[in-house]
Amino acid sequence: MNESIIAALQARFGEQTCKVQVTRDAMPTCWVPADKIVAVLQYLKSDVNMPYRMLYDLTAIDERAYKRAQNGHIHFDFAVVYNLFSFERNDFLRLKVGLRGEYPNLPSITHIWPAANWYEREVYDMFGIRFDGHPLLKRILMPTTWQGHPLRKEHPARATEMGPFRLFDEKVDREQEALQFRPEEWGLKRQSDDSDFMFLNIGPQHPGTHGVLRIILQLDGEDIVDAVPDIGFHHRGAEKMGERQSWHTYIPYTDRIDYLGGVMNNLAYLLAVEKLAGIEVPLRAQVIRVMLCEFFRIASHLVWYGTFAQDVGQLSPVFYMFTDRERIFEIIEAVCGGRMHPNWFRIGGVAQDLPNGWDKLVREFIKYFPPKLREYDKMVMQNAIFKARTVGIGIYTLEEAIDWGVTGPGLRACGLEWDMRKMRPYSGYENFAFEVPTAANGDCYDRALVRIEEMRQSLRIIEQCLEHMPAGDFKSHHPLATPPVKQYTMHDIETLIHHFLNVSWGPVIPAGEAMSCIEATKGWNGYYLISDGNTSPYRVRVRTPSFPHMQMIPYISRGYTVADLLSILGGMDYVLADIDR
Structure with missing residues (x-):
């Protein structure tokens, strides 16, 4: 089964588009060029026999300090990793895209899988990799005022690697300003043709949210027009x-x-x-x-x-x-x-x-x-x-x-x-x-x-x-x-x-x-x-x-x-x- 999907990809896109990497978990793994990744993913979801209908995970790796390139591993500055799952095949598939440069970019796949939205925002937040065409590419786990991207290798891992924390008045004002919810920044309108919308803040200290979760509701009376989950309050950098x-x-x-x-x-x-x-x-x-x-x-x-x-x-x-x-x-x-x-x-x-x-x-x-x-x-x-x-x-x-x-x-x-x-x-x-x-x-x-x-x-x-x-x-x-x-x-x-x-x-x-x-x-x-x-x-x-x-x-x-x-x-x-x- 593993060989069949690799063969199908190479037959459709060429061997240079799917370079195989051997991994310890024996999961079929391919390196795909950045300019081909959207076409490959679209093919895998919709056109291939026994398709990979679920985007199981999307993440990235800062490869700049990795010293053990082997078994088909190709060294880049960063790699974006797509893990797909096929229910018909009962199997995973891992695709990797190598990127070069300090702050690289890659096409968004939110038009293929809606689930990619938050995953791409997380990669941007943690690594600084941008996704062209993303509908709302902004931080998701870290505060909007955070400096740097935590999962890059140069970002400090311990508080002792940073200077002492100081809370200046300017910082307080900046943080308070960043907490203000502006519907336009989330693609939401304040009114429709016949009514004004109300925006209701639920959480992060609401018993119904079961923890530190904030959800901003766009309401027309009692009816929910849209909702914006605000996560990251519990992020500890696991x-x-x-x-x-x-x-x-x-x-x-x-x-x-x-x-x-x-x-x-x-x-x-x-x-x-x-x-x-x-x-x-x-x-x-x-x-x-x-x-x-x-x-x-x-x-x-x-x-x-x-x-x-x-x-x-x-x-x-x-x-x-x-x-x-x-x-x-x-x-x-x-x-x-x-x-x-x-x-x-x-x-x-x-x-x-x-x-x-x-x-x-x-x-x-x-x-x-x-x-x-x-x-x-x-x-x-x-x-x-x-x-x-x-x-x-x-x-x-x-x-x-x-x-x-x-x-x-x-x-x-x-x-x-x-x-x-x-x-x-x-x-x-x-x-x-x-x-x-x-x-x-x-x-x-x-x-x-x-x-x-x-x-x-x-x-x-x-x-x-x-x-x-x-x-x-x-x-x-x-x-x-x-x-x-x-x-x-x-x-x-x-x-x-x-x-x-x-x-x-x-x-x-x-x-x-x-x-x-x-x-x-x-x-x-x-x-x-x-x-x-x-x-x-x-x-x-x-x-x-x-x-x-x-x-x-x-x-x-x-x-x-x-x-x-x-x-x-x-x-x-x-x-x-x-x-x-």
Whole structure:
């Protein structure tokens, strides 16, 4: 399949238009000239057999400090990377465009994929690369007054590399001026032929936005004419921090991205690291990982379930569901020692083996939870007010979902039975029996139905982990697994030195690049990692599901009321740190 798409591209555009690069993840990867990229992408989306209909990710790399050009890698100043996905082929495709110059430019592809809008703005914000023809190329994560582009290699990575912060009166005035919302700057009009529009600011301290999110609404009475999401309040530079942490010490940072997903963030990152390093994870470690990921899927869905009901007027469910979440955290704490951010997965496996008595805790929860889900069905899903607020609200079709990069429950609510755990299994998911729930209408209610059934399927997976937990190692004996198993360090001085170096400096991961993609709590979560053969990543790209989902808010909110917007936001199930990183 990989060879067929490469052959199709070379036959259509010539070998010079598609120069192949070999990567550690074996994903088909081509370098495409800048003047051909729009035509190639249009062909891949619409004309090729079994097309690549989803723009999964769009990012960039500052290549100026990269020293390990190999395996078809071509050295440029910058590279823009397009990751596409084909459902018919069940495969990814990576296209790279090399750029030269201090502040290069490239044609926009927003006319091909609407999802490219925010991705191109992010690349401009972080790298200074301009996209010609973009409808509104301005900063998206950093303040408009920010100096520089943070993911360029010359930009400081630590506060200690900058001078002391001083807040002069002129700076206060400049920042306050930048916060003023001017509709014309966003392509919005202040009035129509027969009425004046009102602009309503929701957030960033509004309970309905579930965090520091600001949405400016253009209203005609109660009806939403347009919406402008303002993100970046929660941006902490997670990708930049990856460049100055060792491969091992970056693991706790991943916990804080989808902060409701816990160890699932670790897994997405570590799968990419393990591809780079060529590490095989023992079967027992794989099953332990799966069990804890599914516990966190239920915990995350419980937070969504309770707060969604609260958003549309039900106060009681959130208290019941947070109580059940505490039961899960008791199990997580007994196994990992931590709760929301246990930071428990390691390169090559997990930190420790399961403690004595873990099976009793898991068995009790499996018995306890199904009746609670049935109780919540009656309390929430069959409630007439809940149905009135969610049925037929925030609808999008399957084609629209794919165009905008929607994944996870939002995609399955449109009728597509697609779950990465089934279709592209990882960490041993192919060994588990479970169903992929779907719905048909693509509205807020159906997105809720899918998530609720997912909790039942997660219980099935956990029960299989309980009943069939294999014996064996909880961590690989590969020399790059970190930290190595302590008991072997006293055999000889070489092993002790190896342990000391891996703990203090971290492992040296072979040069190359690899991407992972998992079915996280909110959709597809992936890490695209580049190593130049050092103790730290050269580039860390975090592709989160909440970012493209939030971009869709204006599209699916137009024509609804302000009250409906809160239903749409609640039904989307996003996390602000997952958007901003």
